Amino acid sequence: MKRSFVKMQGCGNDYIYFDCLTKELPQPEKWSRKLSDRHFGIGGDGIVLICPSETADAKMRMFNADGSEGKMCGNAIRCVGKYLYESGAVSKKEMTIETLSGIKRLILTVSGKEVLSVTVDMGSPILGAKQIPTLFNQDTVIDHPLKVNGEQYHVTCVSMGNPHCVLFMNEVETLPIEKIGPQFENHSMFPERINTEFIHVIRRNELRMRVWERGSGETWACGTGACAAVVAAVLNGYCDEGADVTVHLNGGDLVIRDVGETVWMTGAAVKVFEGTIEL
Numbered sequence: 001m002k003r004s005f006v007k008m009q010g011c012g013n014d015y016i017y018f019d020c021l022t023k024e025l026p027q028p029e030k031w032s033r034k035l036s037d038r039h040f041g042i043g044g045d046g047i048v049l050i051c052p053s054e055t056a057d058a059k060m061r062m063f064n065a066d067g068s069e070g071k072m073c074g075n076a077i078r079c080v081g082k083y084l085y086e087s088g089a090v091s092k093k094e095m096t097i098e099t100l101s102g103i104k105r106l107i108l109t110v111s112g113k114e115v116l117s118v119t120v121d122m123g124s125p126i127l128g129a130k131q132i133p134t135l136f137n138q139d140t141v142i143d144h145p146l147k148v149n150g151e152q153y154h155v156t157c158v159s160m161g162n163p164h165c166v167l168f169m170n171e172v173e174t175l176p177i178e179k180i181g182p183q184f185e186n187h188s189m190f191p192e193r194i195n196t197e198f199i200h201v202i203r204r205n206e207l208r209m210r211v212w213e214r215g216s217g218e219t220w221a222c223g224t225g226a227c228a229a230v231v232a233a234v235l236n237g238y239c240d241e242g243a244d245v246t247v248h249l250n251g252g253d254l255v256i257r258d259v260g261e262t263v264w265m266t267g268a269a270v271k272v273f274e275g276t277i278e279l
Contacts, residue, residue, distance in 0.1 A: 001279050006083060007042060007272040010075030012220025012251020014272065015062065016047045017083060025049055031279060032063035042277065045216050048076050050083060056096035056103045058084055064215030071100035072161035074223015074254075074265050078118035081106040082269040085115050101161025119266040122224065125231045125258075126159035133163065135189045142235050149183045156232035160263065163190065164228035166197045168236065172210045181212030195222065197229045201238045205245045220251030227263045230256040 003025065006017045016035050018025050025031065028049060035041040046064045053059035060080050062070045077097055084090040085108055093108045105121040129136045134157050136144065141157035146165075156166045165184055169175070175198055184196040193214040200208040209229055211222040226247040233239040239258075247254045254267040 002276050003279055004274065004276050005042070006274040007044065008079035008082065008270060009251070009272055010078045010221060010223065010267055010269050011249050011254060013073070013075035013222060014044045014220075015073075015076050015079065016042050016044045017079065018047065018049050019083075019087070019089075020049045020051045021058070021089060024051075028061065028063050029067035029069070032065065033067040035277070036065035042275075045213075045219050046070070048073075048080065050080055053098040056098040057090045057092070058095075059098040061100075064213070065217075066215040068215045069100075070162060070215070072104075072224055074120060074122060074160075074225075074227060075221050075267065075269075076223075077104055077106065077120055078223070078267060078269040079271075081108055081118045081120075082115040082271070085110070086113060086271075099161065115269060117266060117268050119264060120223070122160055122227050122263045122265050124262055125228070127157075127235075129157065132157050132159040133191055134194075135191060142232075146187075146189065148180070148187060156235060157194075158228040158231050160224040160227045160231075162224055163192060163194050164197060164225055164232075165190070165194045166199060166229050166232035168199050168201060168233075168238070170200065172198045172200045172208060175210060177210055177212055177218050181218060185212060185214045195225055195228075197222070197225045197232075199229050199233070201233065202248075205239050205243050206248075207233060207239070207245065208248045210250065218250075221249040221254070223254065223265055223267065226254045226256050227258075227265055230258050231263060234258050 032047040049061040051059040107119040257264040
């Protein structure tokens with residue numbers, strides 16, 4: 001069968017998007033593995049299905065490059081909002097998207113018929129160690145020691161609908177992330193694996209971040225990871241609650257605001273190309 005798709009990216013976090021509002025895509029796990037391959041497929045960090053919802057304007061399902069289904073992706077949901085508005089499927093500049101992490105509210109910045117950027121209400125951060133989930137024997141994991149492959153690190157764990165482990169380091173540019181990332185992802189303290197953010201504090205309310213995502217490896221950006229990093233930075237005294245914090249990722253910048261009861265994320269959403277593929 002032939003299916004149309006749209007390739008979109010948010011800060012270089014690129015996914016292949018399928019409109020499933022009227023027609024389902026069977027075996028999405030299989031197609032995510034095949035189509036995400038950058039040599040033999042379309043290439044991307046995974047695929048995203050834009051589906052109908054009974055409780056919101058639309059539903060987002062996202063699958064990582066290894067075929068595993070993720071609960072939420074902050075960069076992908078901005079692109080979903082862009083697609084829905086520019087395709088005419090949803091005409092509102094404020095819309096709701098159902099995800100496995102709950103319903104998220106989007107506010108679109110529009111020029112003419114083009115969506116320039118999207119602000120997402122990412123919801124309340126989860127700090128409970130068991131709810132994240134982790135296997136640490138305390139209520140929260142803030143600046144807590146963790147031994148990984150014989151090395152001692154201090155980590156702060158946060159869930160933004162998916163689990164994150166945040167580390168603050170003197171520099172991250174030369175970090176051998178391909179070696180250390182999988183060691184965190186598959187650590188025994190994280191029963192559902194973990195996304196790991198390696199953070200350098202440039203100055204107050206400005207961070208540099210590299211991220212290792214479970215199921216995808218190093219990606220150019222991670223929206224939920226940037227939110228988790230700012231929450232962790234506020235908890236550790238590096239950033240101010242309620243302030244706009246600029247997070248520099250490999251693929252661009254996100255602006256995150258942790259206001260306590262919720263976290264707001266603002267960033268671009270860009271269409272790269274569209275096409276049709278034989279499945």
